[in-house]
Amino acid sequence: MDKALANFRICDFTGQLAGAGATKWLSAFGAEVIRIEDPARQGRWDILRGMEPFKPGQSGLEYGGGFNNHNTDKLGITLNLRTAKGKQILTDLIKISDAVTENFAAGVLERWGFGYPQLQAIKPDIVYVSNCGFGHEGPYHQYKTWGPIVQAVSGLTFTSALPGEPPAGWGYSYMDHTGGYYMAMAIMLALLHKQRTGEGQWVDLACTEAAVTLNGPALLDWTVNQVPTRQAVQPSSNRSQFAPMAPHGIYPCAGDDEWIAISCRHQQDWALLRPLLQSDSDVDWTAEFDDETYRLAHQDSLDAAMAAWTGQHEKLALQTRLQALPIPVAAVNKPAERIDEDPTTGDFGLWPTVQHSAMGEVRVDGMPVHMSATDWHMARGAPCLGEHNHDVLNRLLGLSEQEINQLADEGVL
Amino acid sequence: MTALSDITVIELANERISFAGKLLADMGADVVLIEPPGGDISRTYPPYLDGEADVNQSLYFWHYNTGKRSVVLDLQSPSARAQLKQLLQQADILLESQPTQQLATWGLDYADLQPDNPGLIHIAVTPYGRQSPLSDLPTTDLTLMAAGGPPWSCGYDDHSLPPVRGLGNQAYHTGSHFAYLSALTALLYRNTHHRGQFIDVSITASLNVTTEAASYSWLVKQATVQRQTGRHAAVEPSGETQMQCADGRYVNTGVPPRFPEEFGRLLQWLQKLDLADQFPEAVFLEMGAAWEGPFDLSQIGKDDTITAIFGAGREGLKLIARSVTAYEFFIGCQDAGLAVGIINSPEEAFEDKHFKARGFQVEVEHEDLQRTFRYPGAPYRMPASPWQISRRAPQLGEHTDAVLASLA
Numbered sequence: 001m002d003k004a005l006a007n008f009r010i011c012d013f014t015g016q017l018a019g020a021g022a023t024k025w026l027s028a029f030g031a032e033v034i035r036i037e038d039p040a041r042q043g044r045w046d047i048l049r050g051m052e053p054f055k056p057g058q059s060g061l062e063y064g065g066g067f068n069n070h071n072t073d074k075l076g077i078t079l080n081l082r083t084a085k086g087k088q089i090l091t092d093l094i095k096i097s098d099a100v101t102e103n104f105a106a107g108v109l110e111r112w113g114f115g116y117p118q119l120q121a122i123k124p125d126i127v128y129v130s131n132c133g134f135g136h137e138g139p140y141h142q143y144k145t146w147g148p149i150v151q152a153v154s155g156l157t158f159t160s161a162l163p164g165e166p167p168a169g170w171g172y173s174y175m176d177h178t179g180g181y182y183m184a185m186a187i188m189l190a191l192l193h194k195q196r197t198g199e200g201q202w203v204d205l206a207c208t209e210a211a212v213t214l215n216g217p218a219l220l221d222w223t224v225n226q227v228p229t230r231q232a233v234q235p236s237s238n239r240s241q242f243a244p245m246a247p248h249g250i251y252p253c254a255g256d257d258e259w260i261a262i263s264c265r266h267q268q269d270w271a272l273l274r275p276l277l278q279s280d281s282d283v284d285w286t287a288e289f290d291d292e293t294y295r296l297a298h299q300d301s302l303d304a305a306m307a308a309w310t311g312q313h314e315k316l317a318l319q320t321r322l323q324a325l326p327i328p329v330a331a332v333n334k335p336a337e338r339i340d341e342d343p344t345t346g347d348f349g350l351w352p353t354v355q356h357s358a359m360g361e362v363r364v365d366g367m368p369v370h371m372s373a374t375d376w377h378m379a380r381g382a383p384c385l386g387e388h389n390h391d392v393l394n395r396l397l398g399l400s401e402q403e404i405n406q407l408a409d410e411g412v413l
Numbered sequence: 414m415t416a417l418s419d420i421t422v423i424e425l426a427n428e429r430i431s432f433a434g435k436l437l438a439d440m441g442a443d444v445v446l447i448e449p450p451g452g453d454i455s456r457t458y459p460p461y462l463d464g465e466a467d468v469n470q471s472l473y474f475w476h477y478n479t480g481k482r483s484v485v486l487d488l489q490s491p492s493a494r495a496q497l498k499q500l501l502q503q504a505d506i507l508l509e510s511q512p513t514q515q516l517a518t519w520g521l522d523y524a525d526l527q528p529d530n531p532g533l534i535h536i537a538v539t540p541y542g543r544q545s546p547l548s549d550l551p552t553t554d555l556t557l558m559a560a561g562g563p564p565w566s567c568g569y570d571d572h573s574l575p576p577v578r579g580l581g582n583q584a585y586h587t588g589s590h591f592a593y594l595s596a597l598t599a600l601l602y603r604n605t606h607h608r609g610q611f612i613d614v615s616i617t618a619s620l621n622v623t624t625e626a627a628s629y630s631w632l633v634k635q636a637t638v639q640r641q642t643g644r645h646a647a648v649e650p651s652g653e654t655q656m657q658c659a660d661g662r663y664v665n666t667g668v669p670p671r672f673p674e675e676f677g678r679l680l681q682w683l684q685k686l687d688l689a690d691q692f693p694e695a696v697f698l699e700m701g702a703a704w705e706g707p708f709d710l711s712q713i714g715k716d717d718t719i720t721a722i723f724g725a726g727r728e729g730l731k732l733i734a735r736s737v738t739a740y741e742f743f744i745g746c747q748d749a750g751l752a753v754g755i756i757n758s759p760e761e762a763f764e765d766k767h768f769k770a771r772g773f774q775v776e777v778e779h780e781d782l783q784r785t786f787r788y789p790g791a792p793y794r795m796p797a798s799p800w801q802i803s804r805r806a807p808q809l810g811e812h813t814d815a816v817l818a819s820l821a
Contacts, residue, residue, distance in 0.1 A: 002602070002606065004598045004599065004601060004602035005598065005601060005602070007605060008601075017625065025594060025598075029598050052630075052648075053626070053629065053630045053633040053634045053636060053648070054633070054634065055633055055634060056634060065629050065630070065632075065633035065634070066625075066626065066629055068633075069629045069632070069633075134767060135771060135794070137770075137771060138767045138768075138770045138771040139766055139767045139770055140747070140767040143747040143752075144747070144750070144751075144752035145667075145752055145754070146667050146668065146752055148644065148645070148654070148665050148667055148754065149665060149667050149752055149753065149754035150754070151665075151754075152664070152665040152754030152755060152756045152757070153743075153754045153755060153756075153757055153762060153765075154757070154759075154762050155757050155758055155759030155760075155761070155762040155763075156579060156581070157643070157665065157754075157756050158756050158757060158758045158759070159579060159580040159581060159758075159759065160567060160577050160578075160579035160580065161577065162568075162569070162574060162575070162577060165569060165574070166642065166643060166655060166657070166663055167643055167655065167663055167756055168567055168568050168569055168577040168640075168642065168643060169567070169579075169643045169644070169655070169665070169756075170563070170566075170567055170579055171566030171567040171568070171627075171638070171640045171641065171644070171645055171646035172563075172566050172567075172624055172625035172626060172627060172645055172646060173625055173645070174563075174579070174583070174623070176625070177623045177625065178586075178587070178590065178623070181590045181591075181594060182590075182792050182793055184594055185436070185590075185593060185594060185597060185792075185793065186793040186795065188594070188597035188598065188601060189416040189417075189440060189597060189793070189795060189798065190416070190795065190797075190798070191601060192416045192417070192597065192600060192601060192604070193414075193415075193416040193795075193797055193798040195601070195604050195605075196414065196416075196604075197414060197797075199797050200797075201795060201796055201797035201798070202796070203793050203794060203795050204793075204794045205792075205793045205794070206771065206794075208762075208767075208768075209768065209771070209773055209790070209791070209792060209793075210792040210793070212759070212762050212763060212768065212773065212789055213789045213790075213792050214581050214583065214586055215580070215581045215759035215789075216476035216477065216581075216788075216789055217458075217460065217472055217473040217476050217477075218580075218581070218759050218760075219476075219759055219760065219763050219788075219789050220460070220472040220475060220476050220786070220788065221460040221472055222759070222760035222763065223763075223786055223787040223788070224460075224462060224472055224786050225460060225462070225463065225464065225472075227460065228758060228760050229758045229759050229760060230758040230760070230761070237577055237578060237579060237580045238555065238575065238577060238578050240553070240555070241580045241581070241582075242458040242459055242460075242473050243454075243457075243458045243459075244459075245553070248553070248555060249555075249575070250555075250559065250564060250575040250576055250577075250578065251575070252575065257572050259559075259564075259575055259576055260559070261555050261556045261558070261559035261560075261564070261578070262556075263553040263555050263556055265551070265553065269551075323547075323550055326550045326551055327551060328550075328551045328552050328553045328555075328556040329556055330552075330556040330557070330559040330560035331559065331560070332559045332564050332565055332576050333559065333560055333561075333562055333565060334565055334637060335562070335565070335624075335627050335628060335630070335631035335637055335638070336631055336635070336637065338560070338561070338562055338621055339621075339628065339631050339632065340631075344541040344542065344545050344547060344615070344617060344618075345617075345618060345621055347544070347545070348541075348542050348544075348545075348615055348618050350618050350621060350622065351632060362632070362633060363632040363633075364629070364632060365621075365622035365628055365629065365632075366622065367591075367622070368591050368614065368615050368616075368618030368619040368621065368622055369591050369592075369594075369595045369612055369613065369614045369615070369618075370542075370612070370613045371595060371598070371599065371610055371611075371612050371613075372523075372610045372611040372612070373599075373602070373608060373609075373610035374598070374599070374602050374610065
C-alpha cells in the first residue's frame with residue numbers, strides 16, 4: 001500500500017504530547033520525521049522521555065511509556081546546537097526538509113539562531129510551524145503553559161463541572177492531544193499551499209486560540225445575545241447543553257465506581273424507555289415525568305429517580321437492554337474495558353504493537369481512521385537517544401562512519 | 414489563494430460532522446451542505462438570535478456552518494438522489510455520517526461513485542466505524558464520550574459523584590478533527606498520485622486515542638488511572654492543583670515550584686504582599702531558593718527536607734491565592750515564571766486582551782439582518798493562506814437553485 005506522505009521530510013524539534021502528537025500523525029502516514037534532541041541534556045527537554053508509565057522492571061530515559069506512544073516510527077538524532085558543527089549539520093538538514101516543527105516556548109529556536117528569517121535564508125520555501133500556548137505574539141506570549149493551563153485559560157476547564165462543585169476540568173491534557181491535531185492540520189495545510197504555489201510560510205499556532213474555538217455556540221450566545229456561561233449556579237455539564245433532552249446524564253450502576261450515560265433525545269426515546277423503567281417498580285413513578293416540558297423543568301428529581309433505577313443494574317447488561325430499544329446509551333468504559341474487552345476498538349486495529357529498541361514490544365495508540373489507498377502503519381517504537389545518528393547523517397548528508405564517530409567524540413552528537 | 418480553494422466538498426448534513434465541514438470551509442473549500450426539506454435538525458437547536466426559534470436563527474447552526482452553501486434535497490426521492498449523484502461526480506470530497514448501509518442502498522457509496530470520479534475522497538464518520546453494526550444505533554455527544562473514554566478520567570476526588578463530561582460537543586469535535594486530518598492527508602497524496610480513496614473514521618476510536626495516560630498506562634503496564642478534582646487522573650493520587658482566589662474564581666497551578674529560582678520568586682512575592690511573616694514555612698522557601706543544583710524529584714515524600722520545601726511551595730501559592738484575585742494570581746505567577754492558568758469562562762477567554770491583541774475576534778456580516786456579529790477566529794495563523802470566515806452560515810436552501818442550475 002502507498003504511503004500518503006512519503007514525499008515529505010520533517011525536521012522535527014517537537015516533544016511532549018502537544019508537539020510530538022502532531023508529527024506522530026505524519027510518521028504514521030509515511031513522512032520521514034527526523035526528531036532532533038539535545039545530547040547535552042540527554043533529550044530531557046521532553047519530560048516524557050524518562051517518565052512513567054514504565055513496563056515492569058524497566059525505568060529511565062529510554063523507557064518512558066508516553067514518549068514511546070507519541071513518537072512511533074520517527075527517526076531520532078542528537079545535535080548540539082551550541083557548537084558550530086551542530087549548527088552546520090542542522091542547516092544541511094533543513095536544506096533537504098519540507099518543514100521545520102517545534103513546540104518550544106516562544107523565542108527558543110530563534111535564540112539558537114534558527115528563527116523564521118534564518119530558516120527562509122537556508123531554504124526559501126520552508127514550512128515552519130511553531131506551537132506554543134499563547135503563540136509568538138501578544139501580551140502573554142512569554143507565558144508558559146501545559147495542557148491543563150491551556151484548558152483553564154480557554155474556557156474548557158470551566159465548562160466541565162457539576163453544580164455546587166469547583167470545576168472538574170479535564171482529567172488529562174485534552175488540549176495537548178488536540179493542540180497536536182491542530183499542529184498536524186497546520187503542517188499539512190501549509191504543505192498543500194506549498195504544493196500549489198511553491199510558497200512556504202510560518203504558522204504561529206497558539207494552543208489557547210485553538211482551544212477557545214471549541215466552545216463556539218456558547219461564545220455566539222455571548223456575542224449575539226450577551227448571555228454568559230458564568231451563571232450564579234453552574235448547570236451540570238452532564239446535561240444536554242443545546243438540544244433540550246431529559247433525562248440526559250451519567251448514572252450509577254451496581255458495583256464499585258460503575259456508571260452509565262443515558263440520553264433521551266425526545267418524547268419517542270422516553271416512550272421507549274418508560275416501560276423498562278416501570279417494569280422494575282411497583283410504584284407508578286414514571287407517569288409524573290411523561291410530559292417532556294415537565295421532565296426538562298424537573299431534571300433534579302428525574303435524575304434522582306433515574307439513578308435509583310440504574311443503581312439496581314449491572315452497567316453492561318443495562319447497556320444491552322437500552323441498545324435493544326434503541327435509545328442513546330453507553331457504559332462509562334474503564335481503560336481495560338475499552339482497550340481489551342471492546343471489539344469495536346480491537347477489531348478496528350486501534351492498538352498496534354510496535355518494536356522499541358530498548359523496551360521491546362509495546363502496544364500504543366493507533367489512528368482512529370482507515371484509508372483505503374494509503375492507510376497508516378506503525379511498526380517501530382520511539383527512537384532511543386541518537387538511535388539514527390549514523391543512518392541520517394550517512395544516508396542523507398553523506399557523512400562517513402569515521403566523520404560521524406568523530407562528531408560524537410567532539411560532543412556535536 | 415488559500416490552501417483549499419478550488420476544493421469542492423459535499424457534506425450530508427449531520428451534527429456529528431458539521432465541525433469538520435466548517436474547518437474545510439474556513440480554509441477556502443466550497444462546502445455544499447445537503448439538507449432535508451425543513452432543514453438539518455441542528456437548525457432547531459438553541460441558542461437563537463434574540464431567543465427566537467427559527468431555522469435561520471440558531472446560533473448553534475451559525476457557528477458550525479460558516480462559509481457553507483445550503484442545498485435542500487429530499488433524498489427519499491429518486492430524482493433528488495440522481496441530482497446528488499451528479500454533484501458527487503464533480504466533487505473532490507464527500508463528507509457524511511449516514512447509517513452504514515444507507516449510501517449503498519441508494520447506489521451512492523464509494524464503490525458506486527469511484528468509477529466515474531476516481532479522484533473522489535469519501536470520508537465516512539460513524540460512531541464505531543463503517544464495519545460495526547453498533548454505528549447504526551442512536552448516539553449523543555454524551556454517550557459517545559462515555560463509550561470513548563474521556564469521562565472515566567474527569568470528575569472529582571469524591572467518587573460518589575459521577576464522572577463528568579466536558580461541554581462543547583467535544584466528541585463531535587474529536588471525530589471531526591480526525592475527519593479533517595484524513596482529508597488533508599488524502600489531498601496531499603492526490604496532488605501527486607491523482608487518485609482519491611475511501612476513509613473510515615470512528616468517533617469512539619478518535620476519543621479512545623485522545624485520553625493521554627488513561628490509555629497508555631493500561632497499554633504499557635495494565636494500570637488504571639482514577640479521576641481527581643481539577644487535575645490529571647492518575648494511577649497514584651497526586652496533590653491538588655486547583656485553588657480558589659479572593660474573588661471566588663479558580664486558578665490551576667499546573668506544576669508547582671520545582672526550581673530554586675522559582676522558590677526564590679515565590680518568597681519575594683509573599684514578602685511584597687506582606688504575607689511572609691504569617692507563613693512559618695517561609696524558611697523552607699529560603700532553603701529551596703538557596704538549593705544547589707536541581708532537586709531530585711523522586712525524593713518528594715521520602716526526604717524530609719525536600720518534602721518540606723515542595724510542601725511550602727504549594728502552601729505559599731495557596732496563601733497568595735487567598736489574598737489576590739484570580740487574574741492577579743495568574744499574572745503574578747506567570748511574571749514570576751510559574752506556569753499557572755486562570756480558569757476563565759469561555760466568554761472571559763474570548764474578551765481577554767491577549768486574544769484581542771492577536772486579532773482572534775472576527776466580525777462576520779449578516780447582511781440579511783443588516784447586522785454584524787463577533788465570532789471566534791482562526792485556530793492557526795497562516796499568513797500565506799489565511800483562515801477566513803468567507804460568509805455567514807446559509808439560510809435554509811439559500812443556494813439550492815444556484816447549485817442545481819449548475820447541473821447540466
